[in-house]
Amino acid sequence: MSRNILLIAGREFRQIIAMKSFWLTLLLLPAAIAIGPLFASSLEDDESKRVVVIDRAGGEVVEALDSRFALESDRHELRDISRYVRRHKLEAADPDAPWAQHDRWYSDTDVATYRAEGGMDGALAKIERVRPEGTPELDTHEPAYAILRADETLSALHGDALQARVDALLSAKTEDGKAQADVVLLVGPDYPRDPAIRLWSSEQPDAGFVTTLQDTLTGELRLGLLEARGISRTDAQAITAARPALTVTTPPPGGGAREAVLIRSIIPLAVAYILMLSLMLSGSWMLQGSVEERSNKLLEGLLACVRPEELMYGKLLGALAVGLSMIAVWVVCAAVAVFVAQGAVADIIRPALAPLTSPFTVAALIYFFVLGYIAISIIFVAIGALADSMSEAQGYLMPVMLGILLPITFLIQTLVAGKGGILVQALTWIPLWTPFAVLARLGSGIEYWVVIATGILLAAFVALEVVFLGRLFRASLLATGQKPGLRQLIERFKPAQ
Amino acid sequence: MAVLRVENLTKRFGDVVAVDDLSFAVQPGEIFGFLGGNGAGKTTTLRMVLDIIRPTSGTIEVLGAAPNKRKADAIGFLPEERGLYAHMKAIDTIVYFGRLKDMSPADARQHGMELLARFDLADRAKAEIGDMSKGMAQKVQLACALVNRPELLMLDEPFSGLDPVNQGLLEDEILRASQRGAAVIFSTHVMQHAERLCDRLLLLKKGAKRFEGTLDEARATLPARIAAVAKADIASVRGVATATPVEELGDGWHAYEIELAPGVPASAVLEGCSTQGVALRRFEEQRPSLHEVFVQLVGSEGVEQ
Structure with missing residues (x-):
């Protein structure tokens, strides 16, 4: 019996992998994953936004803005270096450097120290001395904003002429395709007495930019007002620059509670998602095979050699082999991608692989994947036995697919959002959705007893499916050309006489 | 020992009696004609012999065993409605069916090639079924039925759809199987073939046996x-x-x-x-x-x- 099942499974497997659509589908996912980051990086805005400042108040404002945005850029750099050093444990490069201190929000003094020690170049030179082989290099970015002084022509324009010129600047491109200006700021001649500032932007300005801008201009405004009240500039600067020393304690990168749960859930969620994806894809191939056997009238010849049950089990095994092969290829592709990418991805992968150190979790992943695949595939096989043509089969398949997969989509979204609730609990205990719910919850914490109890329930459900859908399969095999009504369908669930 | 023994076989589909208390036996080397009009119960009987459907009552013995023992290695079957996997090569199809009948891949391939050569299809062994003419595909299906050198060869309306040349080829194969000791049952409503080939005949009407015996005995009824x-x-x-x-x-x-x-x-x-x-x-x-x-x-x- 098992020999025939293997022979049928082998034929089903070979038939499916001979289809162009199989290879297209198989390679589409890794290709999409590979192309995705490239596409995303091409969309990534890594260039500095150009802020043209028309400072008619003497040039102090543009200097203050330049200085402040440079300071914020360096603070950002400092944070990036700190995060990189902490992730790769490179503090030994210079334990006293600000970027080796991870317990604070970097003050202006820290940035000044960082600059005094050579800025990014100085930090990288020190880090390079202790950076182990294989540790990825630090990704550096352009400053977010470049502050540019308006030329004399622009500064001299007023009214409509100024508006026309600003419009032209915001829409015009330089030779290398960059915008000539993303933001234009007009500081009036009576600033700070007249504190009105005019801002033109080619798009909705970034909140961070506006906050920094307001903060800087407010500082300058207050400085002027303090000076006007007889306070020396040095004292006024000390007053406006006064900041609390903010001590910050955070978990290491990827170590936050919610972040950790999400990362631990990556593999289980991916398995649940892949189960859904591979079932959606292989469902139509399974149907195609069954429908071909019916429409080509070769079932009778086949059934002279094998039992209907062997045919059904063979088809299921073949479908399972197809699903597992697809996953094997995707896992290999993912492994290659991780090997190539290393760095940040590898840092996430390492904690993501943590659940796989538990034999219980590994066993649960395999068990629920295989039984989930069988539980759904058997429905497809039964549909294949009911339909005479592919269009008829699709007619049955679509509502079944939607009925099964829609709740799963909600389930995965709910779990990714870190929520639980009655829906997740309910789907965990309904056998058709149990594999997806348990797989998706394995990373975020699910009680052992729930896993075991739902596993037993799922096994019982599959056993019932095998019995009842097996009868339907057997009774429907040779009933070609008959559109069964509900009564006939119910009749077919009864044991063969 | 009879290769096939059927006793008091009855099959009902709801209120319809498809096969009604049918009994017969087929001996080794015998060519047994299963004659009857459309809906006489011929195909239903053959399907019960193959355990594709189960009888309502009665017993069937294939080589001394119940049909559900699936003696696939001893049975060759050519169904009335014929079809094969369109994307499989001819020889692979024969080997696949041979292996489902417990043959080794090598034996199935060797005998499959012999059959294709006999059917003048040796040069199309690696052609896909979908690329073959209907007649060629029918011969490949006949090869699938014969590949395991069956002791019981059952052919359901084997001559339908065949041109005269291929009908002759099929008659030769039936005689060849009989000569090597196989029991051959074929259903037909074409009397010429039955007259030429059958050692014994069984006439069915509405599922019930109307006559069983030799050709001379049949003629003697009139x-x-x-x-x-x-x-x-x-x-x-x-x-x-x-x-x-x-x-x-x-x-x-x-x-x-x-x-x-x-x-x-x-x-x-x-x-x-x-x-x-x-x-x-x-x-x-x-x-x-x-x-x-x-x-x-x-x-x-x-x-x-």
């Missing part, structure tokens, strides 16, 4: 007719049931169609004519054809000569 040219007093010869004059030939000679009394051989009437001094110019026995027997027992619906 009274023999004699075409004779004689004087008018032939009607008085003992054993003649009726003597109908069909033509006046002059000088007292008449052409007659004579129907014999049941159980009376033609030779007895000839002897009677001699002893009674009835002058004869022609005395020709005309045995009923299988077609006539079939029409008499089963009805004319769904029968071809």
